[in-house]
Amino acid sequence: MPIIFADMYLPQPSGEFEWVQESWGAALRCRALAGVARHCFSTRELPLEGAHDADPSSWSALARALGVELDSLVRMRQVHCADVYAAAATGLPFSDWPEADIAVADDPAVALSVRAADCVPILLADRRTGAVAAVHAGWKGTAAGAAIVAVESLRSRYRTRAEDLLAAVGPSIGPCCYEVGPELAGHFSSHPDASAWFTLGSKPHLDLWRATRDQLARAGVPVEQIHVSGLCTFDHPALFHSYRRDGRNAGRLVAAIRTAPGTML
Numbered sequence: 001m002p003i004i005f006a007d008m009y010l011p012q013p014s015g016e017f018e019w020v021q022e023s024w025g026a027a028l029r030c031r032a033l034a035g036v037a038r039h040c041f042s043t044r045e046l047p048l049e050g051a052h053d054a055d056p057s058s059w060s061a062l063a064r065a066l067g068v069e070l071d072s073l074v075r076m077r078q079v080h081c082a083d084v085y086a087a088a089a090t091g092l093p094f095s096d097w098p099e100a101d102i103a104v105a106d107d108p109a110v111a112l113s114v115r116a117a118d119c120v121p122i123l124l125a126d127r128r129t130g131a132v133a134a135v136h137a138g139w140k141g142t143a144a145g146a147a148i149v150a151v152e153s154l155r156s157r158y159r160t161r162a163e164d165l166l167a168a169v170g171p172s173i174g175p176c177c178y179e180v181g182p183e184l185a186g187h188f189s190s191h192p193d194a195s196a197w198f199t200l201g202s203k204p205h206l207d208l209w210r211a212t213r214d215q216l217a218r219a220g221v222p223v224e225q226i227h228v229s230g231l232c233t234f235d236h237p238a239l240f241h242s243y244r245r246d247g248r249n250a251g252r253l254v255a256a257i258r259t260a261p262g263t264m265l
Helices: 056-066 139-143 146-158 182-188 208-218 243-249
Strands: 003-005 008-010 017-022 025-030 037-042 084-086 102-105 111-116 120-126 132-137 165-169 226-228 253-259
Touching: 017 037, 037 056, 037 120, 056 111, 056 253, 084 146, 102 111, 102 146, 111 120, 111 132, 120 146, 120 208, 120 253, 132 139, 132 146, 132 253, 139 146, 139 182, 139 208, 146 208, 165 208, 208 226
Parallel strands: 084 102, 165 226
Antiparallel strands: 003 008, 017 025, 025 037, 037 253, 102 132, 111 253, 120 132, 120 165
16 A cells, blocks of 8 residues: 655555655665664655766765765765675765775765665665675676675675674565566576576566575575565656666666664674
8 A cells, every 4th residue: 555755655665664754855764774774765856867977966965864974975886796895984085986786884984875776775784793785786786696795795894794684675676577588597597596586488577576585595694684675666657766667768766874873782
């Protein structure tokens, strides 16, 4: 059932997700992560026009919502890989974009962001150390095991234990709408769970939500600590951008996270 929020009809997310009001409009938040990390998943109301939109106004609004300076909001030049950028307060200025699809940090002065328009945005937070990660995973990133790489990077850099992680999987294209070619399954041959991610037939579909959940679980994150919003970007054109639906004219949604000072256990 849709819900009314700030004079808008919004679809009901699943599980631990809830709608919140930010300065630009509606955003999603995962209640399970809220006590560990400041974070949000944006909607179309935060205007970003494309893959590398450099207009600072929307980014400034996002930085304020996360409580950091603009130069401390990390963006990446996402290239559909599983490379990791380790961010620090003395890192790159806002105008420089490192090439990666995974960002990690344990400094509350830094916020991490990823952009998506059908791809899966994943936010991770360590309840024990406070370390966080932001992951961009389309089919290429999922085939490269981006979620698993992110968990391993947190472990190797910040001594994160997978059982201490909370995961929030934001809006992305759902299995209902992600029709793919039959040849795509071959790119996932190294993943033992991959056969369950495809609905085969004359029009195969790929379930990135299940793939992400399975990869995080395989990396050691407890299933009950993996939260999926269950909102399909293709299905809600008034609320979300979708590259599959809108093509090159699609804008971008943002998922962002920052360790909340004083919340580490």
